Amino acid sequence: IVALPGTVDPCAGNECRxxxxxxxxxxxxxxxxxxxxxxxxxxxEK
Known part of the structure; x- marks a missing residue:
């Protein structure tokens, strides 16, 4: 995944288990x- 400057990685701190x-x-x-x-x-989770 490549994040552009000023963008937030939606997967940072994700809750996938x-x-x-x-x-x-x-x-x-x-x-x-x-x-x-x-x-x-x-x-x-299920």
Whole structure:
């Protein structure tokens, strides 16, 4: 991920769990968590 000067990395301090991957949303609208197999939920906590 390459952040432009003056922008904030939406994945900095993310709450993704269980080894999931943080994926920045388009246009800087937060992020989603890409869960490992067997996990689900907003933060892959279930």
């Amino acid at each position: 269980k080894g999931s991957q943080c994926v920045p949303a388009p246009f800087g609208n937060g992020y989603t968590c890409r869960c490992q197999i067997g996990w689900q939920g907003r933060y892959c």
